[in-house]
Amino acid sequence: MKKCEHCSKPAVLHITELQDGSVEAHHLCESCAKEYLTQNSEPESVEVESSLSIDESDDSETSEAAPQEQPPCPNCGITFKEFRSLGRLGCAHDYSHFREELTRLIENIHSEVQHVGKVPKRQPDASRQQFDLIRLKLQLKEAIDEENYEKAAGLRDQIRQVELELRSSSPAT
Amino acid sequence: MNLDVLTQRSGEWLRGTGPEADIVISSRIRLARNLAEFPFVNRASDTVRAQIEDFLRERIEKLQGRRPLTYLRTSDLEPLDRQFLVERQLISREHAEDHGQCGVGVSSEENVSLMVNEEDHLRMQVLRSGMDLDAAWAEINEIDDLMEQEVAYAFDSQFGYLTACPTNVGTGIRVSVMLHLPALVATKEIQKVFQALQKIGLAVRGLYGEGSQAMGDFYQISNQVTLGKSEIDIMKSIKDVVAQILGYERRVRTALVKENRQALHDQVSRAFGILQNAQTISSEETMHLLSSVRMGVNLGLIDDVEIPTVNELFIQTQPAHLQKLRHQKLESAERNIARAAYIRQRLAENNPHTSA
Numbered sequence: 001m002k003k004c005e006h007c008s009k010p011a012v013l014h015i016t017e018l019q020d021g022s023v024e025a026h027h028l029c030e031s032c033a034k035e036y037l038t039q040n041s042e043p044e045s046v047e048v049e050s051s052l053s054i055d056e057s058d059d060s061e062t063s064e065a066a067p068q069e070q071p072p073c074p075n076c077g078i079t080f081k082e083f084r085s086l087g088r089l090g091c092a093h094d095y096s097h098f099r100e101e102l103t104r105l106i107e108n109i110h111s112e113v114q115h116v117g118k119v120p121k122r123q124p125d126a127s128r129q130q131f132d133l134i135r136l137k138l139q140l141k142e143a144i145d146e147e148n149y150e151k152a153a154g155l156r157d158q159i160r161q162v163e164l165e166l167r168s169s170s171p172a173t
Numbered sequence: 174m175n176l177d178v179l180t181q182r183s184g185e186w187l188r189g190t191g192p193e194a195d196i197v198i199s200s201r202i203r204l205a206r207n208l209a210e211f212p213f214v215n216r217a218s219d220t221v222r223a224q225i226e227d228f229l230r231e232r233i234e235k236l237q238g239r240r241p242l243t244y245l246r247t248s249d250l251e252p253l254d255r256q257f258l259v260e261r262q263l264i265s266r267e268h269a270e271d272h273g274q275c276g277v278g279v280s281s282e283e284n285v286s287l288m289v290n291e292e293d294h295l296r297m298q299v300l301r302s303g304m305d306l307d308a309a310w311a312e313i314n315e316i317d318d319l320m321e322q323e324v325a326y327a328f329d330s331q332f333g334y335l336t337a338c339p340t341n342v343g344t345g346i347r348v349s350v351m352l353h354l355p356a357l358v359a360t361k362e363i364q365k366v367f368q369a370l371q372k373i374g375l376a377v378r379g380l381y382g383e384g385s386q387a388m389g390d391f392y393q394i395s396n397q398v399t400l401g402k403s404e405i406d407i408m409k410s411i412k413d414v415v416a417q418i419l420g421y422e423r424r425v426r427t428a429l430v431k432e433n434r435q436a437l438h439d440q441v442s443r444a445f446g447i448l449q450n451a452q453t454i455s456s457e458e459t460m461h462l463l464s465s466v467r468m469g470v471n472l473g474l475i476d477d478v479e480i481p482t483v484n485e486l487f488i489q490t491q492p493a494h495l496q497k498l499r500h501q502k503l504e505s506a507e508r509n510i511a512r513a514a515y516i517r518q519r520l521a522e523n524n525p526h527t528s529a
Contacts, residue, residue: 076212088292090216092209092327092335095342099331106332106339112401115333117344118314120321130209130325141218166210166325 191303343400389460441469
C-alpha cells in the first residue's frame with residue numbers, strides 16, 4: 001500500500017489530476033486529502049491570475065486556439081477538454097483518437113495499459129466502417145439542421161452503403 | 174410484465190440460500206458493453222438514443238438464453254415504478270434518472286437484467302443468492318456470447334471492451350458481493366476491513382451501490398480495476414477477500430455470543446419485538462432492527478422468523494415498494510405507518526410457531 005505523499009500515514013485517496021493535457025497522480029491520507037481538495041477548489045482566482053499572466057505575454061488571439069490541444073474526435077466531435085470536464089467519452093473511436101492521453105490516464109486508474117481476458121469471438125475488423133457510420137450520422141444531422149437537404153441526401157446514401165457493407169460482412173443473422 | 178405482480182413476490186436472489194448465505198446476501202456480476210456503430214449514450218441525441226434502444230430491444234427480445242427475458246421500456250414508466258425497479262436492484266439509480274429512451278430486459282426470477290442506455294449502451298447483470306460468483310459468471314458470459322452474435326461490440330486490442338468511462342474499460346466487469354456484517358459493525362472492527370480493502374484496490378459500497386449509505390449493515394465489495402486482469406483473476410481476488418471477511422465476521426459473532434450471550438439475546442429479541450409491534454417506523458430504524466434480527470436468527474438466538482422473510486423485508490419496506498403495495502402516493506409520515514403495518518403483518522403470517 002502506498003503511503004501518503006505528504007506524511008507517513010497510509011494513502012486512502014488516490015487523485016488523478018487532469019490539467020492541460022497532463023496527468024498527475026496524488027496519493028494522500030484522509031487529512032492531507034481534505035487539505036489538498038480544499039486548496040484546489042478554493043483559490044480559483046489564483047488559477048485565473050496565472051492563466052491571465054500567460055495570456056498577457058502571449059498573443060491572446062492565438063492562445064484561444066490552444067496549439068497543443070488535440071483536435072476533436074472526427075467521429076463524435078468531442079474534445080479531450082470536454083471529456084475531462086464530463087468524465088465520459090463520446091464514442092469508441094475516442095480511444096484511438098486520444099490514445100496517448102488516454103493511455104496515461106488509464107495507467108493511473110488501472111496500473112496497466114493492456115487488456116487481458118475475454119475477447120469477442122467475432123473480431124471487430126469492421127470497426128473502421130462502424131466509426132464511419134458514427135461520423136456520417138453526425139454529419140447527416142448537421143446537414144439537416146442547416147437545411148442542406150442535397151448534402152443530407154448524399155450522406156444518407158453513403159450511410160446506407162456502409163450499413164449494407166457491414167451487414168454483408170457480419171457472419172451472424 | 175405487470176409491475177404490480179412483482180410486489181407480491183421477491184427476486185430469487187433474496188431467497189437466502191446458496192453458499193455462506195448467513196453472511197453473503199448475493200453475488201453479482203455486471204458487464205459493460207457498447208455498440209461500435211453508435212456514439213456513447215451521453216453523446217447521443219434523443220433520436221440516436223431511440224435508435225440504440227430499438228436496436229438492442231429487438232435483439233434482447235429474441236435472445237435465446239437460459240431464461241426468457243421480459244423487456245420494459247423504463248423511460249415510459251412513472252418515476253415511482255422506476256424507483257421500484259431500483260429498489261429491486263433490477264436497474265441502477267443512474268438508469269432510473271436517465272433522460273431519453275431506455276429500457277431493461279429482466280428474467281422472471283429477477284436474477285438477470287440487461288439495461289439499455291445506461292452509462293453504456295448495454296449493462297448486463299446476473300444476481301445469485303449467496304456466494305456464487307462462478308455460476309453468475311457462467312451465466313453472464315453465456316448471455317454476452319449470445320448478444321455478441323447479434324451485435325458488433327466496441328473493442329480495441331489494447332484497451333479491450335470500450336466504455337464511456339475509462340474506469341470500466343478492458344473487461345468491463347464489476348464483480349460485487351453483498352455482505353451482511355453486523356458483528357464487525359457493532360465492534361467497529363469494520364474500519365480495519367475497509368482499510369485492508371483499500372490497500373488492495375477494492376471498493377466498498379452500501380446496499381444500493383455507488384454513493385449509497387451502508388444501511389442495515391450491508392456492504393457491497395467490488396473490484397475497481399477492470400483492465401489488465403482477466404475476469405477470472407478479478408473474481409478470484411474478490412473470492413479470497415470475501416473468504417477472509419467471512420471468517421472475521423464469524424469469529425466476532427462467536428466472541429459476542431460467548432462473552433455476552435444474554436445481552437446479545439436481549440438486543441436481538443427487543444429488535445424483533447419492536448418490529449412486531451411498532452405502529453410507525455422509519456426506513457432507517459427498520460434496516461437497523463432487521464439487521465439485528467437477521468443476525469439473531471443466524472446465531473440461533475431467535476427462531477420466530479425465517480431468513481428469506483427478513484431478506485425480503487429489507488427490500489419490501491423501501492418507499493416505492495410500500496407505495497406500490499398501497500396503490501397510492503404516500504408522504505414520509507404515511508409511509509412510516511404503512512411500513513410498520515406491513516412489517517407487523519408479514520411477521521405474524523410468517524411466524525413458524527403460529528402457523529404450525
